[in-house]
Amino acid sequence: MASVLGVAAQVNEAVARKIGAGLRAASQGPPDTLRLVVAPEELRSATEELLRLRARFLITVGIDARPLSADYRVLYLFSLDGEHLFVVLECAVSPDDPHVDSIAALVPGANWAERECRDAVGVTPDGHPDPRRLLLADDWPEGLFPLRRDFPYDYRPPAAEGVAPVPKQPPEGASVLPIGPFFPVLEEPSYWRLFVEGETVVGCDYRGFYNHRGIEKLGESTLTYNEIPYLAERICGICGFIHSTAYCQAVEKAAGIEVPRRARYIRSIMLELERVHSHLLWLGIAGHILGFDTVLMQTWRMREPVMWLAEEISGNRKTYGMNTIGGLRRDLPATVVAKVLKVVDEVERESVAVRDAIVGDTTLLARTKNVGVLTGDWARQVCVVGPPARGSGVPIDARLDHPYAAYDEVPPRLCTQQAGDTWARVLVRVEELLDSIRQVREGLARLPAGEVLAEVKDEIPRDRIGISVVEAPRGEAVHFVMTGGDNRPYRWRVRAPTYPNLQAMPAMIDHAAIADVPITLGSLDPCFSCTERVEAIDVSTHSRRVYSRQELLAMSRELTLRGGRR
Amino acid sequence: MLTAKLREALICFKAGRVTLPYPFAPHDPAPGFRGKITLDPDRCFGCGGCANVCPAGVIQVRDAGQLLRVLEFQWRRCTYCGRCEEVCPEQAITMSQQFETATDRGDDMVMRLEVFMGPCQRCGRCYVPPTPLDRMDRTGFRTGSGGRS
Incomplete structure (x- = not known):
């Protein structure tokens, strides 16, 4: 325990050295949790310092604290694994201009967390590499943030017509192969668009959270x-x-x-x-x-x-x-x-x-x-x-x-x-x-x-x-x-x-064969979900081919029968 | 390669028949299984503690006049957590072993219990404190018998 307190003091000191007066308060609630309140403009520097100390990013938590302290709070949770310590970087954000600097460029794993915080609480990450909607449905009205305290838990916004996910553009010459939104190796309904050249995957796009239940x-x-x-x-x-x-x-x-x-x-x-x-x-x-x-x-x-x-x-x-x-x-x-x-x-x-x-x-x-x-x-x-x-x-x-x-x-x-x-x-x-x-x-x-x-x-x-x-x-x-x-x-x-594991998918299937995509997804162990279909659209001709779940499984299995020879 | 396949085949042969003959033979759950709730109307004195702790909001309590308290169990919403059984001071609710509860009639999923109440003329309540009611009122944690009593 003493060593944890010692490490916490060192981390506190290191961050204080780096950002000076930007560190507004430090406290330790439970002994293994160091809570550092930092000025929003110093968030990136504080994150850099934590990364230098080999901290691992866990998640962000957006809190509507207006009833308590008239601001929003965004908490960035880090873990110092070897030292058994959690570090929380906390920013108070003014309700008049709820913006905070994005740390996704420093920590690629913070990509979804920041988008989720924006969707749920309405604090926008400035400079985010992919600021599309993540958590909320595509027909959810703009400017309604479900995790704000004044939002009733049983409110149902009216359904909207003619809305669709904002797709990412495929690389030139690539075709798009959608998987989902219902596909058996995925834990939840989620929608992957694979960019393919022939049998080879050259990129992908993701839309999920169809199963978000609040x-x-x-x-x-x-x-x-x-x-x-x-x-x-x-x-x-x-x-x-x-x-x-x-x-x-x-x-x-x-x-x-x-x-x-x-x-x-x-x-x-x-x-x-x-x-x-x-x-x-x-x-x-x-x-x-x-x-x-x-x-x-x-x-x-x-x-x-x-x-x-x-x-x-x-x-x-x-x-x-x-x-x-x-x-x-x-x-x-x-x-x-x-x-x-x-x-x-x-x-x-x-x-x-x-x-x-x-x-x-x-x-x-x-x-x-x-x-x-x-x-x-x-x-x-x-x-x-x-x-x-x-x-x-x-x-x-x-x-x-x-x-x-x-x-x-x-x-x-x-x-x-x-x-x-x-x-x-x-x-x-x-x-x-x-x-x-x-x-x-x-x-x-x-x-x-x-x-x-x-x-x-x-x-x-x-x-x-x-x-x-x-x-x-x-x-x-x-x-x-x-x-x-x-x-x-x-x-x-x-x-x-x-x-976090799903966010690693794009790198894992880059330049893979389509038949290897199901096992790669499966190897992340997302829970097995629903029965579905997969369809391929050729971008140049807009011709469409619908693969059933059986066909895609068959493709994967055919490769097995060939003994894995590609 | 061949040995691997032979080993796999051996595992399959050793397994034998696995499928149970249910529903042609009964399949009783393990003791302690939490099945459909049962009510003992003679024991209930209408404290409403069960309604207070039910996470799914199965139990609704309302009073009809001064002498009648109605407890309605909309147990299609029941998640079988057994919290009601745990807090009931009179063991009026127990979790049975019954798990075959499928039905095509919505009415089957509602239980209604009417409890005749005799309010105290002086304070409007029936008991000298501390009563089980006071324990239900406490926020934070409420102790229980451990579900298995």
Whole structure:
């Protein structure tokens, strides 16, 4: 702890040296969070200084603070991974002229975050490289900002006619191949326009957020602190526990609530069980995309007992409803512990068998080696997280960098690969799967006795901030909470791992073959979503060809049958 | 290559039959599963704590005159979190094991409970504080029995 405070003091000093009086205030809320209030005109210099200290950008949070201090606040969240410290750069922006300098040129990974802040709160990033709409629907009226406090959560603007996304111009001579807005390997409805020359992808354009449901608004307008975990765990259809854990931890951190040790261990165990079933699910989907359905059938068979286990522990196979502020609602009975051990033994035995079978499969290697390469340098710049980052040799893992739950006592092994291709991401996930099983065993062996819930007797104080990161199977999820009065957060911000990871896609599919695009997207592990179609438009003739989902899958599989020969 | 394929084939053969015969044979959920809520009208004394904590807003409470309190459960919205069961001071709500709840009639998804109330002549309430009602009123966190009681 002392070292964290020491690092915080050093960071504070370094920023103060760089921007002088531009640093208006510095404070430390939770011990691992340094909050620096900087003048808006010094934001870029402060960011440069943090980058020099090897800080990693997480997300921006726009807050309409007009009822509190008559301004908007834009918070830039950074993480100093090795030093276990979060740094928040906070700018107060005048409501008369809500503009702030864009940092997207310094941090390419801030591209979406700044656009989202503009769409939701109405603070425009000046000098942004791609200032198109991101979050809001194309027919949403101009000048209406849903996350402003005076915007009612149930307001429905009238529908507009004749609107469309603003497309990016393809390079000269290239054709456009749209994928989506509904496509099976994407987590949510999202619309990719691939610019192709023949079979080769030379660029792409993205439009997404069709599934945006405004849950952050609900969290700060109608729900209360203890109702949000049930909404949070529904953010992801596979790894819900990470979101309810991250939210509860953020509130606990802000309010200074000490969670009982036993509850922290059970959270760890649940999170690792979730990783086990999620990675098995991903392995199956990756196989399915490549036309290797044996892997799909077998890994999904292997993961089913883990789902049943979750049902027995929590009362439901997916929406566990276990987390609450202060700990857990359910204890782990001793009778279930033996079952958990039995199931993970079986899953481990079978996972090892599958791993040993697929590592020698030359067809699989041909389809994944050197496909969708993400360089370590670009991964750092776009702030990629999770297995895609570790597969590109970026040694980050929220469980080690910002230990939470019981990871301080049962730490994970850091699984990294250097190649950065799809095969490297497969290896990282398989290794993590086996390591998760080890952690479940170790956690159960060391499970302390005692309570699982700390009763919160006092009101949660206002205007405190809490940042919590949780290493989801897909990468690091970030939850930010600023506490408010009336028993609910003033602002709740969620950043799921796919948010930064999808931003790395353009580089990963550059100069790839069209048939490699599905597995490259799939290798980022966005959750599997809906059934759809893909259509190709030849720019010069405007002729149109509609590919069905089957045809595109068939293209991908045909390449597998050719043994990956292009 | 060939060994890889043989290993894969072996995994498939070992798996055997996996599909369960459900619905031709019953498939009971694990103990502790949170299914459809059930109400015990004799136990409910109308405190409305369940309505206070329900994240999905399933439960509406309204008073008809001075003597009747109506609790309406629009449980098509129910997310089966079990918070109502947890806070109910009289165990009037419990989560059953029932999961086969599909229906083509909207009325099936509404439960209505009428509780006869006898308000105190002096204060308008029925109980000496601290009552379970005071616990419901507290903001922040409310403790519970742990869902499994």
